[in-house]
Amino acid sequence: MVRMWKPELETLPREKLEQRQLKLFRQQMHYVMEESPFYRRKFAGICPGDIKTMDDVRRLPFTTKQELLQSQQEHPPFGDFACIRPNQATRVFQTSGTTGVPLRVPLTKKDWFENFHDQFSYYLYGYGINSDDIAFFPFIYGLFVAWWGMQATMEAHEVTIVPGGGQTSENRLRGIIDWGATVVCGTPTYIIYLGELAQKIGIDLPGSKVRIVVTAGEPGAQVPATKSVVEKLWGAKNYDDIGSTEISNFGFECVTQKGTHMIESMFLPESLDLETGNHAGQGEIGQLVLSNLCCESVPLLRYKTGDLVRFDYGQCECGRTFLRMDGGVLGRADDMFHFGGVNIFPSAIENFIRSIPEFSTEYRLVIPPAGTGEKLLIQVEPATNDMSVESMQSAVGRFIDDVVYNVRITPRVEVVNPGSLTRFEGKAKRIVRL
Numbered sequence: 001m002v003r004m005w006k007p008e009l010e011t012l013p014r015e016k017l018e019q020r021q022l023k024l025f026r027q028q029m030h031y032v033m034e035e036s037p038f039y040r041r042k043f044a045g046i047c048p049g050d051i052k053t054m055d056d057v058r059r060l061p062f063t064t065k066q067e068l069l070q071s072q073q074e075h076p077p078f079g080d081f082a083c084i085r086p087n088q089a090t091r092v093f094q095t096s097g098t099t100g101v102p103l104r105v106p107l108t109k110k111d112w113f114e115n116f117h118d119q120f121s122y123y124l125y126g127y128g129i130n131s132d133d134i135a136f137f138p139f140i141y142g143l144f145v146a147w148w149g150m151q152a153t154m155e156a157h158e159v160t161i162v163p164g165g166g167q168t169s170e171n172r173l174r175g176i177i178d179w180g181a182t183v184v185c186g187t188p189t190y191i192i193y194l195g196e197l198a199q200k201i202g203i204d205l206p207g208s209k210v211r212i213v214v215t216a217g218e219p220g221a222q223v224p225a226t227k228s229v230v231e232k233l234w235g236a237k238n239y240d241d242i243g244s245t246e247i248s249n250f251g252f253e254c255v256t257q258k259g260t261h262m263i264e265s266m267f268l269p270e271s272l273d274l275e276t277g278n279h280a281g282q283g284e285i286g287q288l289v290l291s292n293l294c295c296e297s298v299p300l301l302r303y304k305t306g307d308l309v310r311f312d313y314g315q316c317e318c319g320r321t322f323l324r325m326d327g328g329v330l331g332r333a334d335d336m337f338h339f340g341g342v343n344i345f346p347s348a349i350e351n352f353i354r355s356i357p358e359f360s361t362e363y364r365l366v367i368p369p370a371g372t373g374e375k376l377l378i379q380v381e382p383a384t385n386d387m388s389v390e391s392m393q394s395a396v397g398r399f400i401d402d403v404v405y406n407v408r409i410t411p412r413v414e415v416v417n418p419g420s421l422t423r424f425e426g427k428a429k430r431i432v433r434l
């Protein structure tokens with residue numbers, strides 16, 4: 001029996017789901033035009049009551065991160081897109097700002113205690129986590145949104161929480177065993193790092209009580225080879241968790257592990273063709289555009305997330321009708337690069353690297369300047385110190401075949417010393433442009 005948080009909504013036929021989304025969208029549009037000068041300007045001359053179909057929604061202007069950053073610069077602290085006064089914030093978060101100035105995001109009491117709770121309850125029921133579970137969070141909390149909401153919601157559902165911040169990775173691993181953790185959360189990169197460290201220091205994770213590993217922050221749980229590495233290292237199921245600071249938490253994987261469900265009762269998702277900007281249909285890759293239908297503090301409408309997705313509208317074996325992102329978030333629109341006449345997703349290359357047992361899970365892509373005729377350089381490491389030259393040569397040959405056949409470019413592959421590539425605790429940065 002598949003358990004659902006809101007079965008009456010999670011199994012709504014598509015037509016009813018869209019009617020509900022359009023109704024909530026009109027209400028939200030009315031609300032933002034009342035409360036936010038930014039949206040009053042953006043939607044000037046448009047009446048929310050006129051938005052009757054998905055096509056009407058698609059004619060509305062987008063919201064971009066650049067606009068939000070500019071609005072915050074001109075109207076500190078939260079920008080004039082915010083619908084609340086600063087003192088109404090119960091909690092604030094901030095984006096990592098790795099690509100520039102960080103964005104501040106306030107949440108009201110309702111956003112934090114009701115909306116976040118609802119969103120993560122969908123996740124927990126989706127993963128099959130319940131009050132018998134013990135969850136270990138190997139993470140130091142700060143302004144970054146990661147795991148705060150998940151942890152709070154687990155507490156509300158009486159899951160036992162073991163805080164795992166402020167410790168070495170080795171002590172975290174011992175904590176996971178000693179506390180009998182059944183659930184562990186982290187980025188795919190860090191979870192793999194912990195798994196490999198456990199092997200090195202003789203801790204038997206597959207023999208431990210851990211049954212679920214939740215990963216977020218990078219494509220990973222939905223990159224088949226990465227999921228398989230995580231599940232082998234931990235002897236546990238690996239489920240995907242998708243969200244972002246500015247638009248909150250919108251996607252979870254269910255126990256069937258056949259794509260990441262979008263919480264369509266709280267968001268209106270669109271996928272747009274990268275070249276034409278038109279609606280990307282079933283099975284086509286597009287950029288994810290999201291409208292947050294429930295948020296009170298900073299409800300973004302038609303927000304360009306920069307995430308690349310492929311929608312599947314077919315009903316899932318779990319019974320949910322919420323659409324699935326096939327392969328989760330496939331990558332970032334700005335990570336995707338054009339090389340040798342093709343669009344390349346780093347996650348596709350990652351999938352091939354992690355399918356080859358002779359390679360470690362780390363890698364680096366070095367993109368040469370356009371027009372130089374140089375090949376894309378892919379750096380990989382041997383999985384262990386004692387790998388023979390012959391077996392590495394054969395592995396590199398198989399890997400190049402995979403890339404040539406599937407990605408349609410011929411890369412240059414360099415094998416570097418084991419352990420010499422950077423390991424990341426947070427979001428990994430593995431692409432270098434020369």
Ligand SMILES: [Zn+2]
Nearest residue numbers: 254316318320
């Ligand atoms: Zn499902």
